[in-house]
Amino acid sequence: MTDALVLGIETSCDETGVGIVRGHTLLADAVASSVEEHARFGGVVPEVASRAHLEAMVPTIERACATAGVELRDVDAIAVTCGPGLAGALLVGVAAAKALALGLGKPIYGVNHLAAHVAVDQLEHGPLPEPCLAMLVSGGHSSLLRVEDVTTGVEPLGATIDDAAGEAFDKVARLLGLPFPGGPHIDRIARDGDSVYVDFPRGLTARRDLERHRFDFSFSGLKTAVARWVEARERSGEPVPVADVAASFQEAVCDVLVRKALDAAVTEGIDDLLIGGGVAANSRLRAMAEERASAKGIRVRVPRPGLCTDNGAMVAALGAEMVARGRTPSALDLPADSSLPVTTVLV
Amino acid sequence: MLLAFDTATPLVTVALHDGSDAVVELTSERTMKHGEQLAPLIDRALAEAGIVRQDLTAIGVGVGPGPFTGLRVGLVTARTLGFVLEIPVYGVCSLDVIAIEAVDTGAVSEEFVVATDARRREVYLATYDAGGLRLDGPLVDRPAVRATPLPVAGGGALLYPEAFPHAVGPTRPSAGWLARAVTDERAELLDPEPLYLRRPDAVEPARPKPVS
Ligand SMILES: [Zn+2]
Numbered sequence: 001m002t003d004a005l006v007l008g009i010e011t012s013c014d015e016t017g018v019g020i021v022r023g024h025t026l027l028a029d030a031v032a033s034s035v036e037e038h039a040r041f042g043g044v045v046p047e048v049a050s051r052a053h054l055e056a057m058v059p060t061i062e063r064a065c066a067t068a069g070v071e072l073r074d075v076d077a078i079a080v081t082c083g084p085g086l087a088g089a090l091l092v093g094v095a096a097a098k099a100l101a102l103g104l105g106k107p108i109y110g111v112n113h114l115a116a117h118v119a120v121d122q123l124e125h126g127p128l129p130e131p132c133l134a135m136l137v138s139g140g141h142s143s144l145l146r147v148e149d150v151t152t153g154v155e156p157l158g159a160t161i162d163d164a165a166g167e168a169f170d171k172v173a174r175l176l177g178l179p180f181p182g183g184p185h186i187d188r189i190a191r192d193g194d195s196v197y198v199d200f201p202r203g204l205t206a207r208r209d210l211e212r213h214r215f216d217f218s219f220s221g222l223k224t225a226v227a228r229w230v231e232a233r234e235r236s237g238e239p240v241p242v243a244d245v246a247a248s249f250q251e252a253v254c255d256v257l258v259r260k261a262l263d264a265a266v267t268e269g270i271d272d273l274l275i276g277g278g279v280a281a282n283s284r285l286r287a288m289a290e291e292r293a294s295a296k297g298i299r300v301r302v303p304r305p306g307l308c309t310d311n312g313a314m315v316a317a318l319g320a321e322m323v324a325r326g327r328t329p330s331a332l333d334l335p336a337d338s339s340l341p342v343t344t345v346l347v
Numbered sequence: 348m349l350l351a352f353d354t355a356t357p358l359v360t361v362a363l364h365d366g367s368d369a370v371v372e373l374t375s376e377r378t379m380k381h382g383e384q385l386a387p388l389i390d391r392a393l394a395e396a397g398i399v400r401q402d403l404t405a406i407g408v409g410v411g412p413g414p415f416t417g418l419r420v421g422l423v424t425a426r427t428l429g430f431v432l433e434i435p436v437y438g439v440c441s442l443d444v445i446a447i448e449a450v451d452t453g454a455v456s457e458e459f460v461v462a463t464d465a466r467r468r469e470v471y472l473a474t475y476d477a478g479g480l481r482l483d484g485p486l487v488d489r490p491a492v493r494a495t496p497l498p499v500a501g502g503g504a505l506l507y508p509e510a511f512p513h514a515v516g517p518t519r520p521s522a523g524w525l526a527r528a529v530t531d532e533r534a535e536l537l538d539p540e541p542l543y544l545r546r547p548d549a550v551e552p553a554r555p556k557p558v559s
Pocket of ligand 1: 277
């Protein structure tokens, strides 16, 4: 049997993503983003995102089909992110996916956004090692997962207890007068900075924190420390060395992420670390992870930046895996669940 | 066969129209679960009418005004289904649907108003002539500002009896009447664009607050 042709829809935040895959082969990854509409608000405005999803949905489906060179009627299954994410935004994607399933007479798979971030790597690096340790870092999530089988067995080991890693990037960028979203700007400007200029705190790495929060993250204290440092500098009338502060902040985030991910991999006896989510596009995080992991004999897999940020291909990739492993499709009354737990991979 | 549905109120309503009249009309049992209930209701309507999706020739959809979340479920469903099936999608103002039912069932025989719940102590409202032709609106406003002795159809009249003492006719849009409005071209046919009437709630942030 040839691999299934699966169309995936992603609308959990501000990207309207429609991806098409055949098995592990990526055919199209169309994304329409409303990020510019949110920029002046300094963060994603749910109602603005939902409105944009409605407008972008059909054109993005059309574009994905054209890029993939397939007719909609040839699609074997529909996959859609049904959580976690912004409730109103998720609903637009889930309703569109149901309309496709209904109109095509094909099965629908409502899947978990986080598991999709893991599954997307199959499009680039082939079948996932089982088990693998996944670190997902973005504006909405920061978690460490033990992935036994991405279609059924995802076990959370740790997560952020306050801000997500990407959120910290956004907030610090704003402090430094850099545009939203902050990640790419900090990454770029930090290349000209000194990463040991300021020794910012590493959240939840003290011995007492390691007892209760060994694999958890905290970035809110770091963000406050950067704010304090910048304010003190401004009060003294001296210019803020933006590149040095950005580099030092980025170093602190990456240090904690990589340290905890490798600690988790070693503890769980897992030799493969997969990094996904928007922050995985950060060049320092990639370099640091590669370097420190190889010293421990751990392999690192990071999808290319375009597949790390939210997109439809990742949802299609997980959908294709559901089909390949014979999982039961979702019912047509499939709900969108803004706080879907990561342990529920398929609804 | 025309498929019609409206999601501009807390309930979902779905109907099929064969060219002479509505043949099936279904309404959801639970409120505010548009996303879960619309697709299964469409599926059930097709089954009850004994037709398949390929028999559909057009879609009629209520474009509001109404609560945004539900409204978008209806519109994205209509647009996507229309795209897949390659059939036209017609939008109808959801208040017009109530107005046409009020006129055609004889509930009104003079100029009248349709008002529905817009939450935040406001109503969505439009004014019609005795034949159901929209004269003014739709708009969103406080009931007291729009108080009228004219007959008022739609759920707004029941919510605000002091502003709208003369309640008449249907309280919410029915997909059967939506289907008739489209088939008989009784209402203005619109693009399937939502009538939000309100801007998104969003404020530009002030400078970050100092932490020390
Ligand atoms: Zn994500």
